[in-house]
Amino acid sequence: MIRGKNLLALKDLSRREIWEIIDQARTFREVLDRPIPIVPALRGKTILLLFFEPSTRTQISFNIAAKRLSADVVTFSASSSSVLKGETLLDTARNIEVMRVDGVVLRHSAPGSAQFLADRLTAFVVNAGDGCHEHPTQGLLDIYTMLEHHESLEDKVVLIVGDIKHSRVARSNIWGLTKLGAEVVVCGPPTLLPAEVEKMGVRVASNIDEALPDADVVYVLRIQKERQTSGLFPSVQEYRELYGLTKARARRLKKKVLLMHPGPINRGVEIDPEVADGPRSVILDQAKNGVAVRMSVLYLLAGG
Numbered sequence: 057m058i059r060g061k062n063l064l065a066l067k068d069l070s071r072r073e074i075w076e077i078i079d080q081a082r083t084f085r086e087v088l089d090r091p092i093p094i095v096p097a098l099r100g101k102t103i104l105l106l107f108f109e110p111s112t113r114t115q116i117s118f119n120i121a122a123k124r125l126s127a128d129v130v131t132f133s134a135s136s137s138s139v140l141k142g143e144t145l146l147d148t149a150r151n152i153e154v155m156r157v158d159g160v161v162l163r164h165s166a167p168g169s170a171q172f173l174a175d176r177l178t179a180f181v182v183n184a185g186d187g188c189h190e191h192p193t194q195g196l197l198d199i200y201t202m203l204e205h206h207e208s209l210e211d212k213v214v215l216i217v218g219d220i221k222h223s224r225v226a227r228s229n230i231w232g233l234t235k236l237g238a239e240v241v242v243c244g245p246p247t248l249l250p251a252e253v254e255k256m257g258v259r260v261a262s263n264i265d266e267a268l269p270d271a272d273v274v275y276v277l278r279i280q281k282e283r284q285t286s287g288l289f290p291s292v293q294e295y296r297e298l299y300g301l302t303k304a305r306a307r308r309l310k311k312k313v314l315l316m317h318p319g320p321i322n323r324g325v326e327i328d329p330e331v332a333d334g335p336r337s338v339i340l341d342q343a344k345n346g347v348a349v350r351m352s353v354l355y356l357l358a359g360g
């Protein structure tokens with residue numbers, strides 16, 4: 057059973073807890089292939105999707121996951137709420153919680169916001185991305201997807217390319233993958249690597265072309281175009297030339313490499329469209345597996 061009542065960070069989970077979530081997700085993955093893909097596990101429970109930032113995959117995936125478990129789902133969008141009148145995160149959550157909400161799925165731009173709510177609510181809290189901190193269910197669905205192709209991740213080389221510094225996805229993957237024994241290598245512009253990133257148990261590759269041929273998984277991160285003005289890298293074109301997973305680079309990869317991206321993709325910037333849509337890409341599998349993984353998390357936290 058996942059320790060505590062919340063899922064806030066993969067840094068907090070043990071290897072055993074990660075496997076428990078993956079194993080439970082495998083059971084739910086079978087449910088999702090049935091003609092009627094619904095189980096009554098969370099009948100009578102209410103899940104609140106509290107999203108203060110835009111989301112396509114995570115919000116819809118949690119919504120479908122909760123409904124497949126027969127829970128009632130309430131969605132909240134900050135842009136059409138009393139947040140615009142100045143209401144705080146805590147007041148918002150407390151006022152909805154008293155309407156008998158059992159679990160809160162939070163996405164927020166502030167690192168630590170999920171912990172902040174978890175410390176103050178009776179309902180369980182799932183972190184659906186808190187600023188640059190963590191996005192644990194993304195890390196879990198990525199691990200699940202890798203395990204569809206490898207029985208174990210022990211000694212598998214996972215190369216994460218891009219803006220590691222601002223990426224909650226990278227952090228959750230680094231914590232989760234290293235706990236499962238994978239060798240994680242990061243590569244990106246020096247301005248987009250966290251200080252002392254090696255202390256997270258990863259190796260830094262300064263040259264993507266040297267790192268690519270050894271990788272069993274290449275995990276490409278979204279380059280955030282909005283950061284272009286802040287001078288962290290010279291231009292989108294230069295970024296593509298130095299770090300983009302181009303068609304030419306893809307030719308030098310292992311035959312059975314897995315190509316992953318959390319979405320949304322900037323086609324032609326961090327990854328070429330032909331590579332993102334090619335036979336070695338499992339990007340749509342990641343989105344698909346997110347439902348089973350989030351069913352698992354909601355089920356275990358609700359006491360399943």
Ligand code: CP
Nearest residue numbers: 111112113114318319
């Ligand atoms: N991967 C991910 O978190 O996507 P969304 O922002 O669309 O939820």
